Every structure is written in structure tokens, then in C-alpha cells.
Amino acid sequence: MTEQVILDCDPGRDDAFAIALAIASPDEINLLAITAVVGNVELSKTQRNARMICEICSRSDIPVYGGADKPLKRPPVHAAEHHGVTGLHGMEVFDPAQPLQSQFAVDYMLDTLAAADAGTITIVAIGPLTNLALAMEKDADTFARAKQVVIMGGAGRAGGNITPAAEFNFYADPHAAAKVLACGRPLVMFGLDVTHQVLGGQDEADRLSHGGPAANALSGMVLPINENGTGKTHSPLHDPCTFAWLISPNLFDAKMVNIEVECDSELTMGMSVVDMRGSSGRAPNVLWAHDVDGPAVVDLIIRRIAAI
Ligand code: RIB
């Protein structure tokens, strides 16, 4: 079955691979639209980058909508050290031919959910969850018409990547994450526990550089930015794990657990508390991916993108 998808994202290098994987998988994914949110870089750049990637993938027909330019309550935080100041370090930035849609992303999301049959549209969210939380605040009943929400975010045993306790998307807007985790719709979540097993390195960059024109254009964004001298040779392909699951769910091990988000303590702000053993007594609310066939997911991502 082809999933009807609205993609909410903050491109972002790995977001770009998620967009490309979706476009490269027309039998499984129909990408209805992209909604951009502040995250890795400012909204002005995330919305431009989303339009750029669609153009590079010869899909400028996919509409891109601008969303929130700041989190619900917290000051914006960015991740330029991983994505560059453009958000797409490793490729030339240009002004896309396709204009940004004039409608606010949250209104587009609600209007589209209202017009479609209930339970037919999947929201894939791979940035801070601010747009989704705003949609819930504006019209929770319409948001509840979503089939499911597939999220890249959070961390369990893996620990955080922006603080010792928190993963970036949840740290950037913990109040939005907490709200979305309580939305009552089917939630599937891919945190650092699995995305840190889905790594791209020189071999993957080479495969893309010898692939189609879009793959070649994206190939410079596989390797980590080593300007901070870490000497890292691979970088996690976080965001495409969402679409990899929609395409081949058998590559992941997941279980229903309770996940709550810390929104008060500065020490653990944005921490996703993953109750793997059920010790909290709180009702399970998320299908949590806790393990993955990392090499097989990497091959799926690269093989599909290399073909476009
Ligand atoms: O922690 C990884 C997540 O934060 C990814 O979505 C990446 O793009 C950044 O937004």
C-alpha cells in the first residue's frame, strides 16, 4: 500500500536524505507536501533547503509550507556544528525555482487532514515537533484524523546527543514533544538507540557519487563535518530511518512502551523517558524502535537514493 505522507522537517543534512528516500520510493510513499520548522537552522533556511532538495530530486511539484520559527516556549537552538550554517554543508546552496507556499504550514496540515478520509494520512516528523503541537492546539479533533505519526526523535539507552540526557529534536522543543506524545494517535518513534546504528561513511558517499544526478548532488553530505577535529568517519542517517520503516518495517525491532518527556528540569530538559520494562505503570503510548539491522537499512537508503 502507498502511504500518503505529510513530511514535517528541519533540513538539515539527514532530513535531505529522508526527502530523497521518500521521492525515490513512489510505490511505498506518496509525498503530499513538506512542512518546514525551525530546528537544525533557522526557518528561513529549512524552508529553502526543503525546496532545494525537491528541485534536486526533480520534484518541484511537491509543495513546501513554512511553519513555526520558534519553539512553543524555549528559545530556538540550532545544530550548525553538524549541518553547517546553511543547514546543508557539503553541497552548493541555491535559490530554488519553486516558491514557498503562502499558507502557514499548520493550517495546511489541518486543512489536508480535514479534507481527507480519517485515518488515511501519515505524518512523518523529523525535526522539533512544534508544527504538530501547534496543530493540536488549534484543532485537536482534526489533528486526530491522522492515521499515525512517525517520529525521528528521543533516546533511551543511547543517551542524548545535544545534552547527556536529550536528543536534539526533543531538546529543541520539549513542550511540543510532550504534547505530541499525548495526542492519542498511533505513534512510531525512531530514537538514537537505532539511528546510531544506521551510519553513512565513505563507501556510502562513493555509492551516491556514482549514482543518479540527485544522489551525486547529495553525496557530499554523507560524511560528518570534521572541522571540529573529531576524526569521525561516519555520521548517523537519523531521519531516513522513518521512511525506511514505512518501506521495510521488518528491518526494525519495536515494542509498545510508555514514553514521557522532561519539561521542567534544566539538567534533563527534553529527555525522553523510555519505560522499556513497564515499571512506571503508565500506559504504553509509543511503538518504540529499540533495535535495527543497521547495515540493511543503510543499504536500503543508499540503494534507493542512488537510483535517482
Ligand atoms: O538528533 C537528530 C535529529 O536532530 C535529526 O532529525 C537531525 O536532523 C536533527 O534535526
Ligand code: CA
Ligand atoms: Ca531533522
